[in-house]
Amino acid sequence: MDLLHLLNPKALLIAALIFIPFERLTALHGDQKILRKHWQNDVLTFMINKVLINLCLIATFGLFLGTLTGLIPVSVREFVLEQPLWLQVIEIILISDTCYYLTHRAFHEVPVLWKFHSIHHSVEEMDWLAAYRIHPLDQTVAKIASLLPIFVLGYSGGAILIYAFIFQWQTILIHSNTRLSFGPLRWIVASPQFHHWHHANKPEAYNTNYAAQVPLIDWLFGTLYMPGKKLPEKYGIDDDIPRYYHQQFVYPFLKSSGTDTQPEAGAAAERAGSQ
Ligand SMILES: [Zn+2]
Numbered sequence: 001m002d003l004l005h006l007l008n009p010k011a012l013l014i015a016a017l018i019f020i021p022f023e024r025l026t027a028l029h030g031d032q033k034i035l036r037k038h039w040q041n042d043v044l045t046f047m048i049n050k051v052l053i054n055l056c057l058i059a060t061f062g063l064f065l066g067t068l069t070g071l072i073p074v075s076v077r078e079f080v081l082e083q084p085l086w087l088q089v090i091e092i093i094l095i096s097d098t099c100y101y102l103t104h105r106a107f108h109e110v111p112v113l114w115k116f117h118s119i120h121h122s123v124e125e126m127d128w129l130a131a132y133r134i135h136p137l138d139q140t141v142a143k144i145a146s147l148l149p150i151f152v153l154g155y156s157g158g159a160i161l162i163y164a165f166i167f168q169w170q171t172i173l174i175h176s177n178t179r180l181s182f183g184p185l186r187w188i189v190a191s192p193q194f195h196h197w198h199h200a201n202k203p204e205a206y207n208t209n210y211a212a213q214v215p216l217i218d219w220l221f222g223t224l225y226m227p228g229k230k231l232p233e234k235y236g237i238d239d240d241i242p243r244y245y246h247q248q249f250v251y252p253f254l255k256s257s258g259t260d261t262q263p264e265a266g267a268a269a270e271r272a273g274s275q
């Protein structure tokens with residue numbers, strides 16, 4: 001695997017060609033610039049993270065996949081593989097998103113992990129590129145947690161590829177600066193409204209909407225926050241997150257600065273009462 005393949009700049013270019021005009025046509029915040037604050041750093045983050053995360057995933061899967069697969073009875077893996085493709089894709093989404101939910105929630109509620117995840121929440125202007133501002137350790141752990149069970153259970157390569165395609169584009173879409181309504185589907189399929197609230201700098205919305213694809217998972221765990229058709233006006237966190245990639249990389253390892261968890265972690269209870 002060569003470096004250019006790992007970097008995969010084509011994926012970023014394709015996303016830009018689709019989402020820049022799409023955001024202009026359906027802008028949620030119409031006054032937001034295409035080249036908004038710190039976009040260069042987010043492009044750099046995408047490029048470097050792509051290499052680091054892929055290398056970590058290759059190493060982790062190489063080390064553990066064989067052993068973990070051996071723990072699953074062959075009959076179970078055969079049953080999984082014999083299911084229709086569409087059913088495998090649905091199951092993969094539900095299993096991986098539940099694993100993602102739990103990991104994401106831990107990154108919000110465990111102090112040492114929040115320091116890593118706060119990099120992603122430092123975005124103050126939501127757009128398609130914001131999806132990529134993330135600490136590499138945060139994304140590596142989330143990807144291992146959501147992908148490893150799928151491979152261990154023996155889902156088909158075709159089903160995993162379809163899932164990966166849906167996940168990639170849905171992740172970009174839910175961050176994008178778009179005023180898209182999913183209608184009644186918004187309870188089943190994660191929408192920009194759903195994930196924008198996750199990034200809102202508003203106490204009622206803190207520590208909510210952890211799922212990446214299926215809001216129903218948040219509903220089941222009591223962390224769903226979708227106040228009608230309203231959308232947030234302000235994003236980000238109050239912590240002083242440094243601006244450049246190398247500073248953001250070391251930020252979670254440094255002592256002190258910043259809050260230990262997203263503030264008002266107990267807001268979920270209040271929120272549930274007000275819904
Ligand atoms: Zn988060």
Ligand SMILES: [Zn+2]
Pocket residue numbers: 120131175195199
């Ligand atoms: Zn996000």
